[in-house]
Amino acid sequence: xxxxxxxxxxxxxxxxxxxxxxxxxxxxxxxxxxxxxxxxxxxxxxxxxxxxxxxxxxxxxxxxxxxxxxxxxxxxxxxxxxxxxxxxxxxxxxxxxxxxxxxxxxxxxxxxxxxxxxxxxxxxxxxxxxxxxxxxxxxxxxxxxxxxxxxxxxxxxxxxxxxxxxxxxxxxxxxxxxxxxxxxxxxxxxxxxxxxxxxxxxxxxxxxxxxxxxxxxxxxxxxxxxxxxxxxxxxxxxxxxxxxxxxxxxxxxxxxxxxxxxxxxxxxxxxxxxxxxxxxxxxxxxxxxxxxxxxxxxxxxxxxxxxxxxxxxxxxxxxxxxxxxxxxxxxxxxxxxxxxxx
Amino acid sequence: xxxxxxxxxxxxxxxxxxxxxxxxxxxxxxxxxxxxxxxxxxxxxxxxxxxxxxxxxxxxxxxxxxxxxxxxxxxxxxxxxxxxxxxxxxxxxxxxxxxxxxxxxxxxxxxxxxxxxxxxxxxxxxxxxxxxxxxxxxxxxxxxxxxxxxxxxxxxxxxxxxxxxxxxxxxxxxxxxxxxxxxxxxxxxxxxxxxxxxxxxxxxxxxxxxxxxxxxxxxxxxxxxxxxxxxxxxxxxxxxxxxxxxxxxxxxxxxxxxxxxxxxxxxxxxxxxxxxxxxxxxxxxxxxxxxxxxxxxxxxxxxxxxxxxxxxxxxxxxxxxxxxxxxxxxxxxxxxxxxxxx
DNA sequence: CTGAAAGCGCTTACAG
DNA sequence: CTGAAAGCGCTTACAG
Numbered sequence: 001x002x003x004x005x006x007x008x009x010x011x012x013x014x015x016x017x018x019x020x021x022x023x024x025x026x027x028x029x030x031x032x033x034x035x036x037x038x039x040x041x042x043x044x045x046x047x048x049x050x051x052x053x054x055x056x057x058x059x060x061x062x063x064x065x066x067x068x069x070x071x072x073x074x075x076x077x078x079x080x081x082x083x084x085x086x087x088x089x090x091x092x093x094x095x096x097x098x099x100x101x102x103x104x105x106x107x108x109x110x111x112x113x114x115x116x117x118x119x120x121x122x123x124x125x126x127x128x129x130x131x132x133x134x135x136x137x138x139x140x141x142x143x144x145x146x147x148x149x150x151x152x153x154x155x156x157x158x159x160x161x162x163x164x165x166x167x168x169x170x171x172x173x174x175x176x177x178x179x180x181x182x183x184x185x186x187x188x189x190x191x192x193x194x195x196x197x198x199x200x201x202x203x204x205x206x207x208x209x210x211x212x213x214x215x216x217x218x219x220x221x222x223x224x225x226x227x228x229x230x231x232x233x234x235x236x237x238x239x240x241x242x243x244x245x246x247x248x249x250x251x252x253x254x255x256x257x258x259x260x261x262x263x264x265x266x267x268x269x270x271x272x273x274x275x276x277x278x279x280x281x282x283x284x285x286x287x288x289x290x291x292x293x294x295x296x297x298x299x300x301x302x303x304x305x306x307x308x309x310x311x312x313x314x315x316x317x318x319x320x321x322x323x324x325x326x327x328x329x330x331x332x333x334x335x336x337x338x339x340x341x342x
Numbered sequence: 343x344x345x346x347x348x349x350x351x352x353x354x355x356x357x358x359x360x361x362x363x364x365x366x367x368x369x370x371x372x373x374x375x376x377x378x379x380x381x382x383x384x385x386x387x388x389x390x391x392x393x394x395x396x397x398x399x400x401x402x403x404x405x406x407x408x409x410x411x412x413x414x415x416x417x418x419x420x421x422x423x424x425x426x427x428x429x430x431x432x433x434x435x436x437x438x439x440x441x442x443x444x445x446x447x448x449x450x451x452x453x454x455x456x457x458x459x460x461x462x463x464x465x466x467x468x469x470x471x472x473x474x475x476x477x478x479x480x481x482x483x484x485x486x487x488x489x490x491x492x493x494x495x496x497x498x499x500x501x502x503x504x505x506x507x508x509x510x511x512x513x514x515x516x517x518x519x520x521x522x523x524x525x526x527x528x529x530x531x532x533x534x535x536x537x538x539x540x541x542x543x544x545x546x547x548x549x550x551x552x553x554x555x556x557x558x559x560x561x562x563x564x565x566x567x568x569x570x571x572x573x574x575x576x577x578x579x580x581x582x583x584x585x586x587x588x589x590x591x592x593x594x595x596x597x598x599x600x601x602x603x604x605x606x607x608x609x610x611x612x613x614x615x616x617x618x619x620x621x622x623x624x625x626x627x628x629x630x631x632x633x634x635x636x637x638x639x640x641x642x643x644x645x646x647x648x649x650x651x652x653x654x655x656x657x658x659x660x661x662x663x664x665x666x667x668x669x670x671x672x673x674x675x676x677x678x679x680x681x682x683x684x
Numbered sequence: 685c686t687g688a689a690a691g692c693g694c695t696t697a698c699a700g
Numbered sequence: 701c702t703g704a705a706a707g708c709g710c711t712t713a714c715a716g
Contacts, residue, residue: 023696054693057396231632306416363686374686393709
């Protein structure tokens with residue numbers, strides 16, 4: 001165990017050359033003569049020698065490993081981003097490590113320093129919308145982090161954060177969702193979403209209001225609901241909303257934070273005797289693998305998370321300071337229908 | 343960018359001590375006098391200094407980073423394992439990197455060497471059932487890998503592989519699933535599962551046959567279907583099976599490879615006019631977050647993947663050579679019912 | 685209690 | 701084309 005042991009000195013000795021020469025054939029330096037190259041290569045192969053990337057890192061100042069900071073991988077959405085990022089990294093010859101969101105967001109002394117120690121060649125930070133006080137902490141952590149390594153932001157990136165970034169158009173997406181429902185004749189449209197603790201809601205809220213306003217529809221407070229990002233949370237929130245409203249005031253269209261929340265909403269709606277989509281249209285977000293297999297199949301928005309992850313790596317390694325918008329597209333299925341006649 | 347720059351020399355100079363002393367206060371060595379300790383700590387804080395973990399690794403021979411080799415993270419199942427492992431690692435002060443399955447399984451020169459270079463402190467390898475020829479490659483890769491770092495196996499671990507491991511009881515689980523259906527009066531029980539390329543099926547097949555045999559039921563070839571692990575694959579496989587069989591021969595119970603496959607099966611069954619669970623009972627595996635929200639809610643098996651990931655880390659860091667069995671439990675919902683009267 | 689020195693396994697000018 | 705030497709940023713005996 002751990003007896004890898006063989007170093008560049010062993011190879012040099014066995015091949016009868018200096019370690020400098022071994023180092024040269026390792027990096028494919030063409031100045032090495034054919035015969036020495038062959039001899040050295042043979043020894044390397046026979047001894048199964050692999051240079052230590054960490055020793056290399058000592059001189060080259062580069063670790064060939066990247067990091068990604070994510071809120072929670074259990075959301076399949078983030079798992080997709082991570083997968084894409086991990087793939088992209090590997091293809092470029094880097095490894096990818098996962099760090100928890102709180103490593104940049106928590107109060108206390110220098111949470112970002114966890115990453116700084118690692119001397120990564122760069123880090124992708126996936127940011128959700130945060131309340132003002134936490135935003136301040138995020139700002140500080142990012143500034144600190146950037147002194148140690150390049151960073152790229154993805155997600156709900158505040159527009160005044162001056163880093164390379166690929167950001168979600170949550171306002172635009174939500175406005176589009178409102179328009180989608182309005183075009184089907186809906187007027188009572190509810191917005192269910194936003195992590196309670198970090199009020200992810202904010203951007204969505206802006207788009208939601210815009211959409212209603214453009215159609216000269218009123219914005220009703222009881223149709224705007226905060227909840228967590230899980231199916232359970234969505235179910236509870238929907239249940240709560242329906243229970244507190246007279247059936248004549250029930251919304252006919254729901255825009256959910258994500259597909260998991262949408263799943264919960266549909267379950268709660270069913271329990272209250274609502275049929276989807278006849279009585280209630282539902283729109284999710286993220287286009288999870290299970291969306292087409294729900295009953296009815298869920299209309300959702302494809303966020304292309306996997307390619308988002310890859311692109312973030314590309315951007316990170318490019319060193320450019322671009323700011324892009326993440327792609328998204330409608331995936332219309334069976335959970336939306338014309339509004340019921342009043 | 344990357345101007346972290348400050349080293350132990352800077353701190354030593356500014357505090358008017360030797361680098362050895364700085365190193366000592368860094369590791370909390372009690373031999374340092376109170377006043378020097380304070381002075382050094384002050385400089386460290388002011389300069390925002392963090393020792394380079396990679397330089398530390400040079401001497402300590404330890405990188406404080408672990409790896410995990412997974413087939414594919416897009417399966418939420420593996421995302422759970424990864425999350426658990428990543429959490430466990432972090433709590434122990436380690437970081438966790440993801441490596442693709444093919445890094446240990448692919449033909450060619452020393453695929454495992456990708457990992458060897460990294461000088462990880464250990465690696466978790468999540469193994470699926472493999473056909474004999476690939477098993478040989480796996481065996482070689484693992485043996486090689488172990489020369490560089492400790493390894494722990496999880497998943498469908500061949501019983502003759504002499505490594506610390508936490509393995510799935512796929513045979514036992516599948517047998518239990520057969521018994522579950524038999525106890526509901528089913529006699530025509532189909533097994534849908536097993537990645538076509540790696541015949542993951544094997545263990546399940548054993549359990550399936552045992553279950554039938556114990557109940558003196560025949561094992562019908564057309565009820566054993568190979569397919570990939572996705573919903574689409576499950577849908578296609580089910581479709582194919584129903585289309586090729588006379589309705590009077592249709593199975594009344596399905597044991598699916600996993601929940602995603604089960605989702606596909608249910609969709610295909612519906613298209614063929616079968617009601618679940620009245621005409622057809624379906625059992626999934628993995629208990630995905632969406633299982634309770636399907637219609638009908640899917641009966642499944644909870645594999646506790648997250649704690650499995652954590653435990654794998656514990657086992658890895660313990661250095662022990664234990665071999666454990668992964669926990670599992672039934673989660674009975676609405677997709678199983680008594681067999682229809684013939 | 686503290687410092688000078690060697691060493692971890694490489695890479696890279698600098699000579700020859 | 702090749703080698704001796706310095707250096708990357710730490711840790712750890714070894715002296716004092």
